Amino acid sequence: MEHTQPQQHSRSSIPDALLLRPGGELMAQVRDSPSGSLVRWSSGGGGGASPEEAAEKAGKMEKEAVGATKACSGQGAEEMKLEPLQERKPAPENLTWSDSGDDKKVLPSTPPRCYSSSSPLCPRRKPRPRPQPRARSRGPPGLLAPPQPPSHPPPPPLTRPQPWRGPRRRSRPGSRPQMLQSCFSDLGGSGDRGGLGDWLLEVEFDQGPTGCSHVESFKVAKNWRKNLRLIYQRFIWSGTPETRKHKAKSCICHVCSTHMNRLHSCLSCVFFGCFTEKHIHKHAETKQHNLAVDLYHGVIYCFMCKDYVYDKDMERIAKETKEKNLKLLTSTSTDVSQQQCMASGVEEKHSTYESKEQEPKLVKPKKKRRKKSVYTIGLRGLINLGNTCFMNCIVQALTHIPLLKDFFLSDKHKCIMTSPSLCLVCEMSSLFHAMYSGSRTPHIPYKLLHLIWIHAEHLAGYRQQDAHEFLIAILDVLHRHSKDDSVGQEASNPNCCNCIIDQIFTGGLQSDVTCQACHSVSTTIDPCWDISLDLPGSCATFSSQSPERADSTVSRDDHIPGIPSLTDCLQWFTRPEYLGSSSKIKCSSCQSYQESTKQLTMKKLPIVACFHLKRFEHVGKQRRKINTFISFPLELDMTPFLASTKESRMKEVQPPTDCTSNENKYSLFAVINHHGTLESGHYTSFIRQQKDQWFSCDDAIITKATIEDLLYSEGYLLFYHKQGLEKD
Amino acid sequence: MVVSKMNKDAQMRAAINQKLIETGERERLKELLRAKLIECGWKDQLKAHCKEVIKEKGLEHVTVDDLVAEITPKGRALVPDSVKKELLQRIRTFLAQHASL
Numbered sequence: 001m002e003h004t005q006p007q008q009h010s011r012s013s014i015p016d017a018l019l020l021r022p023g024g025e026l027m028a029q030v031r032d033s034p035s036g037s038l039v040r041w042s043s044g045g046g047g048g049a050s051p052e053e054a055a056e057k058a059g060k061m062e063k064e065a066v067g068a069t070k071a072c073s074g075q076g077a078e079e080m081k082l083e084p085l086q087e088r089k090p091a092p093e094n095l096t097w098s099d100s101g102d103d104k105k106v107l108p109s110t111p112p113r114c115y116s117s118s119s120p121l122c123p124r125r126k127p128r129p130r131p132q133p134r135a136r137s138r139g140p141p142g143l144l145a146p147p148q149p150p151s152h153p154p155p156p157p158l159t160r161p162q163p164w165r166g167p168r169r170r171s172r173p174g175s176r177p178q179m180l181q182s183c184f185s186d187l188g189g190s191g192d193r194g195g196l197g198d199w200l201l202e203v204e205f206d207q208g209p210t211g212c213s214h215v216e217s218f219k220v221a222k223n224w225r226k227n228l229r230l231i232y233q234r235f236i237w238s239g240t241p242e243t244r245k246h247k248a249k250s251c252i253c254h255v256c257s258t259h260m261n262r263l264h265s266c267l268s269c270v271f272f273g274c275f276t277e278k279h280i281h282k283h284a285e286t287k288q289h290n291l292a293v294d295l296y297h298g299v300i301y302c303f304m305c306k307d308y309v310y311d312k313d314m315e316r317i318a319k320e321t322k323e324k325n326l327k328l329l330t331s332t333s334t335d336v337s338q339q340q341c342m343a344s345g346v347e348e349k350h351s352t353y354e355s356k357e358q359e360p361k362l363v364k365p366k367k368k369r370r371k372k373s374v375y376t377i378g379l380r381g382l383i384n385l386g387n388t389c390f391m392n393c394i395v396q397a398l399t400h401i402p403l404l405k406d407f408f409l410s411d412k413h414k415c416i417m418t419s420p421s422l423c424l425v426c427e428m429s430s431l432f433h434a435m436y437s438g439s440r441t442p443h444i445p446y447k448l449l450h451l452i453w454i455h456a457e458h459l460a461g462y463r464q465q466d467a468h469e470f471l472i473a474i475l476d477v478l479h480r481h482s483k484d485d486s487v488g489q490e491a492s493n494p495n496c497c498n499c500i501i502d503q504i505f506t507g508g509l510q511s512d513v514t515c516q517a518c519h520s521v522s523t524t525i526d527p528c529w530d531i532s533l534d535l536p537g538s539c540a541t542f543s544s545q546s547p548e549r550a551d552s553t554v555s556r557d558d559h560i561p562g563i564p565s566l567t568d569c570l571q572w573f574t575r576p577e578y579l580g581s582s583s584k585i586k587c588s589s590c591q592s593y594q595e596s597t598k599q600l601t602m603k604k605l606p607i608v609a610c611f612h613l614k615r616f617e618h619v620g621k622q623r624r625k626i627n628t629f630i631s632f633p634l635e636l637d638m639t640p641f642l643a644s645t646k647e648s649r650m651k652e653v654q655p656p657t658d659c660t661s662n663e664n665k666y667s668l669f670a671v672i673n674h675h676g677t678l679e680s681g682h683y684t685s686f687i688r689q690q691k692d693q694w695f696s697c698d699d700a701i702i703t704k705a706t707i708e709d710l711l712y713s714e715g716y717l718l719f720y721h722k723q724g725l726e727k728d
Numbered sequence: 729m730v731v732s733k734m735n736k737d738a739q740m741r742a743a744i745n746q747k748l749i750e751t752g753e754r755e756r757l758k759e760l761l762r763a764k765l766i767e768c769g770w771k772d773q774l775k776a777h778c779k780e781v782i783k784e785k786g787l788e789h790v791t792v793d794d795l796v797a798e799i800t801p802k803g804r805a806l807v808p809d810s811v812k813k814e815l816l817q818r819i820r821t822f823l824a825q826h827a828s829l
Contacts, residue, residue: 238749248749258738259745296758307791326755411779 239325381442381700397670408432508604666720
């Protein structure tokens with residue numbers, strides 16, 4: 001049933017790297033791609049679906065492996081051993097599971113072993129999945145969940161509700177397997193019975209990306225983890241001399257006896273075949289064993305999807321066994337260590353294959369270790385190229401904006417600059433790729449620096465620079481270089497540029513100038529990329545702030561008495577400001593120069609709000625740094641500072657708090673700090689990873705930080721992201 | 729069985745391959761090659777090329793098979809001679825040590 005759905009989704013997993021094998025063949029090695037986690041896999045008609053058979057296979061392989069090493073009777077003897085196993089396989093038209101008729105009796109009585117650990121690492125026996133969740137997760141419900149009344153025209157045998165495994169067991173070669181055939185042949189191109197297949201294809205595509213169902217049905221098998229681990233340990237990574245010897249002898253194509261043509265091993269039975277010569281393809285088609293693993297790289301191919309598939313659980317098994325075996329491999333230089341590893345190899349065998357009772361115990365400590373490890377992709381230090389910490393800290397902040405990350409990692413930038421080597425957006429793109437490459441060595445952003453020197457000349461040279469100035473400069477250059485990403489509406493209206501920078505950073509700052517004589521208001525809206533806030537202790541001190549405003553409009557939960565907060569600064573920023581008698585403005589309604597007040601409010605909130613605390617003050621010839629501590633919250637509500645809130649306040653209308661409250665909420669994701677004095681200092685940044693993990697980035701050094709570290713830091717630039725739009 | 733069809737050359741290849749696997753040298757060579765290819769930028773070049781191919785054909789219409797077919801000639805050609813030489817040297821030394829073959 002599952003294998004009747006041709007899955008195309010696995011194609012979206014792009015090979016991350018291609019490796020040339022020593023043999024000369026190219027092989028795709030693929031990392032967990034975004035879709036990789038989704039990609040599912042089931043062996044379809046594969047024998048893996050039958051627990052009995054799987055167990056038997058494990059036993060067989062075990063015996064076979066031991067036998068081969070003991071007797072060393074070579075490949076001939078081994079093939080003799082393999083034959084009975086293969087003969088047990090059903091005829092091509094039959095589903096593999098249909099021959100293990102006794103399975104049905106055994107199955108329900110098999111107690112679902114469930115260990116307390118919920119980690120996928122734990123090789124627990126999964127209780128048989130209930131049909132309902134399976135149906136929910138993918139595929140046409142009518143096909144997957146026999147007990148449910150099918151909503152689509154169902155294939156004949158599935159119309160009546162049956163116990164889950166019932167219909168499968170009784171499947172007659174003429175009914176369901178035929179359907180399988182029709183689909184299969186349809187895929188193959190000879191679509192005489194393609195009607196049903198087409199329908200299935202359509203239904204499948206409506207379901208959205210769910211992954212490879214053939215993997216899923218492979219994973220239904222009782223011992224699939226054990227089997228897969230065994231295959232990896234014995235035939236693919238082969239860490240111990242014993243298994244290596246075995247691999248050297250046995251890993252040749254069962255059809256042509258060569259080893260060079262991308263040898264793959266069937267996951268459902270013991271069969272090795274050439275990939276390039278299509279021997280394994282032939283086997284898969286005749287036996288309906290849909291999954292095979294590359295014997296030299298460990299990637300798994302699905303013959304139904306016609307592509308390599310990347311399943312999280314399977315890849316974890318591959319990775320675990322690989323690491324273990326690589327360790328063994330490197331330690332086999334001396335005889336002593338060789339013996340040790342032999343011993344450990346034996347132990348391993350005992351623990352994983354034989355004494356099932358020990359499994360949970362042996363696995364649990366590992367689980368704890370895994371918990372401690374942090375997700376580090378995206379955390380990469382940046383080398384200081386000579387007073388370039390001002391750049392590094394901004395780069396760290398920018399690379400952690402989810403939307404910007406999505407934009408660059410999905411290669412959405414289309415460069416039409418005359419010389420792409422000068423395009424800063426292209427450079428940002430490769431910078432994002434470098435930052436998220438998973439490499440742990442610090443990145444050297446020399447290209448970026450060079451381009452900044454070219455495009456923002458005032459920042460050129462190795463002098464210390466202001467991080468805020470750099471931020472504005474880089475946003476400006478990025479904006480200029482990506483103008484062409486959007487259609488040329490730019491010229492007509494500078495406010496609605498559609499480039500990624502403007503989409504993310506641009507907010508609308510409304511400035512209302514009220515004439516003191518006629519009280520008419522003239523409103524202008526200016527785009528802004530950041531909000532520069534005055535600090536208490538500066539010349540424009542705001543101790544004179546009217547108290548009633550503060551009490552009435554702003555929820556002050558983040559406020560610590562006596563310590564000015566970010567909210568205070570924002571209030572000061574949006575206060576009505578008397579422009580004074582010296583700067584009269586011509587009022588459009590009374591047609592004369594009048595004194596007036598000006599008030600700033602947020603007309604449009606940006607997706608990323610960048611607050612610049614003006615710590616560097618220049619008054620006349622005096623320049624100083626203001627070290628006043630400003631408390632800032634992890635979550636910020638911008639509602640009080642909106643133009644609409646102000647309007648509704650003027651009209652004495654209750655501000656619609658409930659519906660807007662979530663829309664205007666922001667959460668902190670990056671803080672940039674300046675240490676030192678105005679003349680010389682250093683920039684560092686705090687970066688949020690995932691939901692609540694904070695890291696301190698000091699050029700090339702990245703360390704874990706606590707929320708206290710961050711909240712008690714001084715703060716120079718604060719980056720907030722609109723809630724609901726960030727997804728990690 | 730099939731062995732009789734295999735010519736001497738192929739037999740030799742198979743024997744060497746067996747020895748390489750048995751000793752674990754194959755894995756070590758693989759790791760070495762991987763490191764060398766990353767070091768010399770081969771991996772990045774090929775990655776870029778793959779991206780081009782995918783962009784050209786559209787993500788939904790590319791399978792690994794297509795990609796392998798398209799990229800293999802270029803991939804082979806791009807391997808620097810120095811890397812080939814080093815690998816060959818390693819294999820030679822290995823064979824000299826296991827001359828009993």
